Amino acid sequence: xxxxxxxxxxxxxxxxxxxxxxxxxxxxxxxxxxxxxxxxxxxxxxxxxxxxxxxxxxxxxxxxxxxxxxxxxxxxxxxxxxxxxxxxxxxxxxxxxxxxxxxxxxxxxxxxxxxxxxxxxxxxxxxxxxxxxxxxxxxxxxxxxxxxxxxxxxxxxxxxxxxxxxxxxxxxxxxxxxxxxxxxxxxxxxxxxxxxxxxxxxxxxxxxxxxxxxxxxxxxxxxxxxxxxxxxxxxxxxxxxxxxxxxxxxxxxxxxxxxxxxxxxxxxxxxxxxxxxxxxxxxxxxxxxxxxxxxxxxxxxxxxxxxxxxxxxxxxxxxxxxxxxxxxxxxxxxxxxxxxxxxxxxxxxxxxxxxxxxxxxxxxxxxxxxxxxxxxxxxxxxxxxxxxxxxxxxxxxxxxxxxxxxxxxxxxxxxxxxxxxxxxxxxxxxxxxxxxxxxxxxxxxxxxxxxxxxxxxxxxxxxxxxxxxxxxxxxxxxxxxxxxxxxxxxxxxxxxxxxxxxxxxxxxxxxxxxxxxxxxxxxxxxxxxxxxxxxxxxxxxxxxxxxxxxxxxxxxxxxxxxxxxxxxxxxxxxxxxxxx
Amino acid sequence: xxxxxxxxxxxxxxxxxxxxxxxxxxxxxxxxxxxxxxxxxxxxxxxxxxxxxxxxxxxxxxxxxxxxxxxxxxxxxxxxxxxxxxxxxxxxxxxxxxxxxxxxxxxxxxxxxxxxxxxxxxxxxxxxxxxxxxxxxxxxxxxxxxxxxxxxxxxxxxxxxxxxxxxxxxxxxxxxxxxxxxxxxxxxxxxxxxxxxxxxxxxxx
Numbered sequence: 001x002x003x004x005x006x007x008x009x010x011x012x013x014x015x016x017x018x019x020x021x022x023x024x025x026x027x028x029x030x031x032x033x034x035x036x037x038x039x040x041x042x043x044x045x046x047x048x049x050x051x052x053x054x055x056x057x058x059x060x061x062x063x064x065x066x067x068x069x070x071x072x073x074x075x076x077x078x079x080x081x082x083x084x085x086x087x088x089x090x091x092x093x094x095x096x097x098x099x100x101x102x103x104x105x106x107x108x109x110x111x112x113x114x115x116x117x118x119x120x121x122x123x124x125x126x127x128x129x130x131x132x133x134x135x136x137x138x139x140x141x142x143x144x145x146x147x148x149x150x151x152x153x154x155x156x157x158x159x160x161x162x163x164x165x166x167x168x169x170x171x172x173x174x175x176x177x178x179x180x181x182x183x184x185x186x187x188x189x190x191x192x193x194x195x196x197x198x199x200x201x202x203x204x205x206x207x208x209x210x211x212x213x214x215x216x217x218x219x220x221x222x223x224x225x226x227x228x229x230x231x232x233x234x235x236x237x238x239x240x241x242x243x244x245x246x247x248x249x250x251x252x253x254x255x256x257x258x259x260x261x262x263x264x265x266x267x268x269x270x271x272x273x274x275x276x277x278x279x280x281x282x283x284x285x286x287x288x289x290x291x292x293x294x295x296x297x298x299x300x301x302x303x304x305x306x307x308x309x310x311x312x313x314x315x316x317x318x319x320x321x322x323x324x325x326x327x328x329x330x331x332x333x334x335x336x337x338x339x340x341x342x343x344x345x346x347x348x349x350x351x352x353x354x355x356x357x358x359x360x361x362x363x364x365x366x367x368x369x370x371x372x373x374x375x376x377x378x379x380x381x382x383x384x385x386x387x388x389x390x391x392x393x394x395x396x397x398x399x400x401x402x403x404x405x406x407x408x409x410x411x412x413x414x415x416x417x418x419x420x421x422x423x424x425x426x427x428x429x430x431x432x433x434x435x436x437x438x439x440x441x442x443x444x445x446x447x448x449x450x451x452x453x454x455x456x457x458x459x460x461x462x463x464x465x466x467x468x469x470x471x472x473x474x475x476x477x478x479x480x481x482x483x484x485x486x487x488x489x490x491x492x493x494x495x496x497x498x499x500x501x502x503x504x505x506x507x508x509x510x511x512x513x514x515x516x517x518x519x520x521x522x523x524x525x526x527x528x529x530x531x532x533x534x535x536x537x538x539x540x541x542x543x544x545x546x547x548x549x550x551x552x553x554x555x556x557x558x559x560x561x562x563x564x565x566x567x568x569x570x571x572x573x574x575x576x577x578x579x580x
Numbered sequence: 581x582x583x584x585x586x587x588x589x590x591x592x593x594x595x596x597x598x599x600x601x602x603x604x605x606x607x608x609x610x611x612x613x614x615x616x617x618x619x620x621x622x623x624x625x626x627x628x629x630x631x632x633x634x635x636x637x638x639x640x641x642x643x644x645x646x647x648x649x650x651x652x653x654x655x656x657x658x659x660x661x662x663x664x665x666x667x668x669x670x671x672x673x674x675x676x677x678x679x680x681x682x683x684x685x686x687x688x689x690x691x692x693x694x695x696x697x698x699x700x701x702x703x704x705x706x707x708x709x710x711x712x713x714x715x716x717x718x719x720x721x722x723x724x725x726x727x728x729x730x731x732x733x734x735x736x737x738x739x740x741x742x743x744x745x746x747x748x749x750x751x752x753x754x755x756x757x758x759x760x761x762x763x764x765x766x767x768x769x770x771x772x773x774x775x776x777x778x779x780x781x782x783x784x785x
Contacts, residue, residue, distance in 0.1 A: 068665055074655055136655040161665035164717050209640040234670030241714035271718035281719035493687050494700035562688050568700035 045200070048208070051215075054195030057156060059221030059449070061170050061182055061190070063230040064263075069166045070173075070183065070275070072192075072221075075133040075157040078108065078142065078150065082118075082125045085149045100147050107141040108134050133157050160275040165234045168288040169226065169267060169442070171390070172275035180287065182224055182443065185390040189446035189454075192221040220449035227263040227441050232256060235559055240270035240535070243552035247518075247540035253290045254535040254552075255425040256560055259523065262429055262438030264387070265531075265560075267291075267422065291389040294396060294418035295538070298504025299338075299355045299546070300521045301414030304427050305364070306352045307473040308375035311435070311465035314366040317472050319348045320580045323359030329405045335361050338503065349476045350578035353483055355501065361409040369400035369408055376411070378464040379427040379437065381419050386439030386459040395419040414504060421519075425534045428521045430462075431477075432529035435470035437462045474498045478526045478573045489550040492558045494568035496526035499553060501546035506539070516544040520553035524561060525569045533557045666726040675713050679736060683707055 171181020195218030351359030382397030430437035477498035499522025519536030685705030
């Protein structure tokens with residue numbers, strides 16, 4: 001009986017225990033599965049979910065042949081957490097810290113001492129860079145070293161494969177933002193937008209199927225096309241360096257324009273900078289002075305002066321005038337010539353060929369100021385070129401109301417007017433193209449990441465002077481080459497070349513000083529010009545006369561003719577009468 | 581079952597009342613094969629699901645590894661493109677040409693095929709007309725040239741490379757970087773600082 005009771009109590013106790021334990025479990029189950037279900041699921045999702053940046057690359061800048069002038073590449077930043085570095089075991093062997101650093105140095109070429117001191121200087125620091133911007137090759141080698149404390153992060157780096165060649169035009173990219181040139185001006189085309197995705201991953205880091213959510217699509221940048229021929233641009237830059245060095249010039253610029261379409265094939269500034277490393281480049285040499293730095297051009301402007309005088313019917317090529325030694329403009333001021341001081345009997349052709357300032361003044365009397373102003377505007381002076389380069393200058397062209405008597409005449413021979421080299425190249429393009437000035441072109445358009453080409457707007461051509469006035473002027477410019485003392489320097493065997501020299505005085509607050517800008521502008525082949533070349537040297541020291549710029553012009557022009565396989569001229573030049 | 585059903589129906593016919601039994605009697609004797617079929621079906625579905633799930637996650641691993649491979653290949657392509665860019669850079673080509681003793685001739689003549697006439701006035705190139713490579717930057721930038729340029733210079737200056745047997749050897753698809761240079765022929769270290777003008781070349785000016 002007792003036994004039976006005992007057994008019954010035991011059973012009851014066991015049953016109660018089981019009940020209690022079951023209740024606890026059920027309670028826990030309800031808590032986990034129902035009460036806190038949402039919260040826990042959220043937590044687990046967070047642990048499994050990883051976000052991923054979908055890198056988009058900034059677009060490339062390419063030249064007319066599609067060569068990359070600027071592009072994005074993959075690089076890696078190598079960093080470590082100094083509070084966690086130390087010896088580690090690799091394949092059962094203990095690798096001391098110093099050896100690991102030495103291995104990193106060997107793979108990346110970075111400085112061993114610098115890295116070691118960066119790691120060991122302050123062990124409480126959580127982060128330090130070891131090497132920045134290593135190549136994918138070096139990254140793979142680093143991964144194989146199997147150093148547990150090494151942190152490797154992908155970055156995008158901008159590289160400029162041709163270095164300084166087109167630096168003045170492409171500009172450069174600073175920390176994530178463009179700092180100048182096409183990089184900045186065409187940022188809208190080049191800009192990339194990184195995307196963003198989330199996914200869930202297992203313990204081994206493999207993403208779980210079907211869990212990827214694209215939050216934001218990455219948008220790659222477009223490709224910006226320039227009209228530049230980088231081989232030519234390189235040669236031009238080399239010539240500027242050679243001749244600029246010889247002339248001890250402060251700086252030099254040159255432009256090559258294709259006459260038939262106004263494309264700028266080369267626009268170089270020397271000295272320039274390397275956009276791959278511009279930390280200690282002087283700021284004054286980091287832009288495109290061809291576009292941004294206006295100067296008083298001097299005698300190369302006389303070509304435009306004569307063309308407009310002929311076009312307006314104020315003179316003709318063989319028109320006879322007397323160019324005085326001094327030309328009195330009143331109030332005690334005189335215009336004089338650079339070389340001769342006696343009166344000469346010249347034709348209009350002779351005025352341009354001998355570059356007579358007083359002769360230009362005599363001819364200039366015949367042209368109303370407003371008319372001259374309108375011609376200058378039509379030639380493109382006083383306004384930005386169609387290129388509209390970042391920071392481009394309009395130059396200075398005074399309105400007739402603003403003129404003093406001196407400026408009125410001086411403009412015709414390139415004083416009292418400021419122009420940029422690219423404006424001047426555009427004006428010579430008009431002379432070379434039968435008087436039709438085509439809008440200059442540097443940026444051709446943008447190919448978006450979807451492959452769509454968006455052409456840059458094309459401006460209308462302008463008939464500046466008549467075809468006959470332009471051809472007559474070019475014919476006179478041929479005589480500058482063939483009939484002057486510069487003939488041996490300027491002549492290119494087999495080709496007819498038309499060119500004009502210019503020595504401009506640099507105006508300062510106290511008037512014209514002794515510093516000069518010497519330049520040469522011209523075209524070839526003269527019978528049907530295909531290319532315009534303009535070269536100028538700023539503040540040359542070893543020689544300050546324009547003839548000193550002639551060898552550079554000839555080198556450039558003959559290279560252009562060879563580079564583009566221009567057929568040699570077959571007809572000899574006809575020399576217009578120069579004196580009477 | 582059929583007997584029961586028949587009975588029930590006959591009973592219902594006799595009494596004319598609503599037949600209530602047949603439903604219950606139908607459930608009373610489930611045939612074993614239906615149970616088996618259902619269970620087999622369920623297990624088959626579960627098994628297929630399992631296999632599919634395994635295949636799916638296997639595919640995820642494959643995708644992950646292929647994506648990694650794609651990234652690596654893309655990076656290799658990029659590295660090769662970088663090397664090509666470095667090699668076609670005008671200053672590299674000019675420096676290489678100069679180091680091989682080539683000079684530029686700015687006065688070429690042309691042969692016109694239509695009438696076999698020589699057009700232009702040819703002048704022989706002199707050492708003077710060749711271009712040295714001038715530095716063009718104002719700052720003291722120090723950009724390391726890609727290793728490939730140094731490698732090409734090395735291969736140019738190496739006597740093994742210009743020996744006539746070379747063309748008959750199968751051309752390696754690997755970069756010429758790997759070409760061993762005879763240790764007995766020390767080549768001048770290519771100090772080609774990009775665009776810096778120190779590319780090894782005979783002084784021509």
